Amino acid sequence: MTQICRVLPVAAAAALFSLGASTLSAAEWDLPLAWPDGNFHVENAKMFAAEVEKATEGRVKINIHPGGSLGFKGPEMLTAVRDGLVPIGDILLNQQVGEAPIVGIEAQPYVVSGFDQLRQLHKHFRPVLDEVAARFNQKVLYLVPWPRQYVYTKVPISKLDDLAGIKIRTYNKTTTALFNAVGMTAVQLPWGEVVPSLAAGTIDAVTTSASSGVDGKFWEFLKFMYPTSHVWGSNMVNVNLDAWAAIDEKDRAAIEATAQRLEPQFWDVSRMEDEAKSRILNDNGVAMGTVMPEMLKGMQDATQPMVAEFMQNYPKAKEVLESFFAAIGR
Secondary structure, three states, X not given: OHHHHHHHHHHHHHHHHHHHHXXXXXXXXXXXXXXXXXXXXXXXXXXXXXXXXXXXXXXXXXXXXXXXXXXXXHHHHHHHHHOOOOOEEEEEHHHOOOOOHHHHHXXXXXXXXXXXXXXXXHHHHHHHHHXXXXXXXXXXXXXXXXXXXXXXXXXXXXXXHHHOOOEEEEOOHHHHHHHHHOOOEEEEOOHHHHHHHHHHOOOOEEEEEHHHHHHOOHHHOOOEEEOOOOOOOEEEEXXXXXXXXXOOHHHHHHHHHHHHHHHHHHHHHHHHHHHHHHHHHHHOOOEEOOOOHHHHHHHHHHHHHHHHHHHHHOHHHXXXXXXXXXXXXX
């Protein structure tokens, strides 16, 4: 009897410890996104959240907050996750170049011609991106590109001179320099100010994807879209390393496996997104223009010095790009 009495408290304590450990490993993460509800990055995040909850048997729950509803602007996301203001976030790489210039590699003018080349670039770029994330106290879970970029205008464009003086919305340092270099007047604006600026007539053109063109109902303001594919951009979903360490190891493994499984699917979504959203824009009256070869060459020639300067200023970026160029035979 005495022996049984001694065993019971030990068993009870073990059970209590087990319960406590389980409770400590549970987490509820708020994931902010700058993009409006219905945007494909938001839909991807919702799928990821649902699959994570399933994979961790409910121990990790991710709440999706689109449209900047938590008050974080796109360029703030890298530092917001770093500082633990949010445990996880959706981060547009080319908006973080002020904090980490090397993340702007894929946003250099005419480095990448399409999705297949972008995937090849990421093979060389991803290890560097993982290093940057770690330096900012976070871990990359998955990385998904936006579709190709367009120039939306009110007037038809057939040659480089037609761009001269048009006020175009840009979204970072690189696109601002790019469009100034080709003769346009760049006006850098966050996404939330684009539609009001179009309505007020303070800009006459926009550079963005077909997805954002639909989000902003560009057919109400703009008549033409040109697939210039001048830069590329990707979003990474990162988790704060302190939040990551606070969950159970098996849940970390389950989340990583989920991210690796879904990332290729999310790339396919992006590929299909361009076609679907371009069709919506065309059906609503935004005509798909043709980028004439002379105009394309003019844009490439005018912006090539930007790439050379970037490579000179950032030796690690030069190493990545040179290995990529060698791989594609450029």
